[in-house]
């Protein structure tokens with residue numbers, strides 16, 4: 001381990017990457033300061049750093065290749081979302097019952113409108129549940145651009161970035177604390193040649209899914225030869 005570069009910096013927080021941040025077993029680098037996960041730059045994948053086998057297609061993902069490049073699909077479905085279905089049914093049934101009983105009564109208007117906030121929650125939660133059941137994220141990588149979209153239910157997060165602007169991709173660790181404990185998921189980010197950073201895929205992914213997208217983008221766009229500030233060059 002005496003050949004490790006000392007000048008490699010975390011693309012997210014710019015902390016120097018230390019020897020302990022290299023996971024030889026996994027073939028990945030994890031910034032010990034901010035948790036960012038990334039594949040080592042290709043210039044380092046030989047020599048001091050043991051070459052890792054390519055990230056296999058993770059579960060919940062599908063890969064299509066075509067003349068222009070490739071498309072990665074990721075299903076949003078996860079089993080816990082099934083628990084939301086009975087909740088949505090009970091919530092919405094209660095509201096339907098409430099408005100049905102109000103329609104025949106002469107209750108004042110503010111009593112009739114009282115549950116509008118509950119209606120908003122019911123609609124929002126139902127839409128979220130349907131999206132989690134049926135939506136997919138589509139990441140198209142061509143030599144011209146990287147495009148991210150979500151559907152069939154409309155959702156925010158559409159992105160298109162010119163391939164020539166992408167200097168590096170990396171996986172940002174997002175930690176959420178809620179009453180059930182701590183959940184960790186990953187987003188895919190890109191460092192652009194103008195020095196800006198842009199979130200490419202925000203959907204809550206596990207590390208293998210995020211690393212897979214990073215790998216496919218870097219391989220297709222052949223990012224290895226572009227220099228990053230602080231990147232180790234032989």
Ligand SMILES: [Zn+2]
Nearest residue numbers: 010013031034
């Ligand atoms: Zn970092």
